[in-house]
Amino acid sequence: MSSIMHAYRTHTCAELNARHVGETVRLSGWVHRKRDHGGVLFVDLRDHYGLTQIVADSDSPALPILESLRIESVVTIDGIVKARSGSTVNPNLPTGEIEVFARGVSVQSAAQELPMPVAGEAEYPEDIRLRYRFLDLRRERLHRNIVLRSNVIASVRNRMISQGFTEFQTPILTASSPEGARDYLVPSRVHPGKFYALPQAPQMFKQLLMVAGFDRYFQIAPCFRDEDARADRSPGEFYQLDFEMSFVTQDDVFAAIEPVLHGLFEEFAGDRQVSPLPFRRIPYAESMLKYGNDKPDLRNPLLITDVSDHFVGSGFGIFSRIVEGGGKVRAIPAPGAGAGSRKFFDDMNEWARAQGFTGLGYINIKGGVPGGPIAKNHGDEATARLVAELGLGPDDGVFFAAGKEADAARLAGLARTRVGELLELIDPKRFEFCWIVDFPMFEYDEDAKKIDFSHNPFSMPQGELEALETKDPLDILAYQYDIVCNGVELSSGAIRNHRPEIMYKAFEIAGYTQEQVDANFSGMINAFKFGAPPHGGSAPGIDRIVMLLADEPNIREVIVFPMNQKAEDLMMNAPAPATPKQLRELSIRVVEQTKG
Secondary structure (H helix, E strand, O other): OOOOOOOOOOOOOOOOOHHHOOOEEEEEEEEEEEEEOOOOEEEEEEOOOOEEEEEEOOOOOOHHHHHHOOOOOEEEEEEEEEEOOHHHOOOOOOOOOEEEEEEEEEEEEOOOOOOOOOOOOOOOOHHHHHHOHHHHOOOHHHHHHHHHHHHHHHHHHHHHHHOOOEEOOOOOOEOOOOOOOOOOEEEOOOOOOOEEEOOOOOHHHHHHHHHOOOOEEEEEEEEEEOOOOEOOEOOEEEEEEEEEEEOOOHHHHHHHHHHHHHHHHHHHOOOOEEOOOOOEEEEHHHHHHHOOOOOOOOOOOOOOEEOHHHHOOOOOHHHHHHHHOOOEEEEEEEOOHHHOOOHHHHHHHHHHHHOOOOOOEEEEEEOOEEEOHHHHHHOHHHHHHHHHHHOOOOOOEEEEEEEOHHHHHHHHHHHHHHHHHHOOOOOOOEEOEEEEEOOEOEEEEOOOOEEEEOOOOOEOEOOHHHHHHHOOHHHOEEOEEEEEEOOEEEEEEEEEOOOHHHHHHHHHHOOOOHHHHHHHOHHHHHHHOOOOOOEEEEOOEHHHHHHHHOOOOOHHHHOOOOOOOOOOEOOOOEOOOOOHHHHHHOOOOOOOOOOO
């Protein structure tokens, strides 16, 4: 070490070990914890990299200063590295073999009394955590999550580039999009009364990059949507791994992105298993039947079965009437639940009611004998046939969701997840990926009494123009797919419709005229008239990927400065009113909302 010491540090707080014993060092960081052992003061000094234990006793001139300082003050310590004695070595800490005897201390910044603790992982009200996010981020778990996020993004970039993708930036100030969520609008000073929109996703631009001939694009893209928060969705803004490829089929898209996601998850999974390549492909209709939704958690071994036929003319009148009226009955097995108390079944029924459903029927089998009102009314023979078809054991249970097909599927899906959780069938040490494929192109909108797009209007229909001209619209499938991991949808994607005549026809089926398509999607449709390659892509959500890898139930725990659920930034006080001068420059007048 040179005789002239660095102003703030010779080492970080994670660097020193037994090799450095006897050296004079300088460390800077935050006072993380203090422990007074009768005249000997122990201080844990923390920086971005880790912790080092500092010791000061009555021989140290640093003692009175360290004693008087509040936790989280920033200090520079000069001292000598000493070996810890056998029993005081901390094997869980990289610096656990040593401590630094403080010879001198400079206070860089004294902390006031803290509004929330930094040391320890105590739960704390979220509004305080978000208002003092800079303190919250000093806590070990959150600090680790944000570093993980950075490492994940770096890894994604490297993997995409090695797959032959090129990164491009697309505009942040753009035009409003008539499809999808609500836009954030930005007023133009130069064009009074006109507005830019922040992009909900770079969808149009990435497709235009393919038309421009760039072949394989990607971007870690910020997206902006004025929609309400959920546990897995951040209000306002989020990031996605946006990518698009030219001259590709659906299989080519899967082959390009699967190794990126698989490799990424293996890199950061720790002791958790990642499902092998290639990922399973499950048609949408099969997913809705077997799992009750289009984002199945494949760690859960339970499968839903349609048992509607068993209840035609059944003695159990409620189900019989539902089936004869065109409804469905779905069965959700509960292995081993029959051996327990009936409370499990009653609690599930109460839970279903709390979710807004009329209830959840059940049969509980104890010692091979089916019990409960359904078994009694359905009849012994019919019940035995049902139990045999479902392959139920002598102490299993089975729940039934009945109603209109969509309602029965939804309740069955929620019940499958709940039973899986209560019976502890879901392995937390696995990442199970799958593709959901073959989404329907159109659906019937009950409210508007018309056919509409069920997902993305820019997807290529399977069978292309011929399918649109000859098939029942509700039977047409799209080259559209979602990537799902552990019940979390990471993204939807599609092979795009790149031919104007097919686009006009698809929109015509959904009730749009050619003039409306030209007006709403002029940028895209005009570009397609000058030679467009077949192209497709997807955009897995970065925040959701990090949330899964960090094992966090809430997306705000993996975002550096998130907004709260009301889309407010409590730390920076946004949104805030504009000044009269700003509004004048923008030719804007604020209209007071009338109450009530």
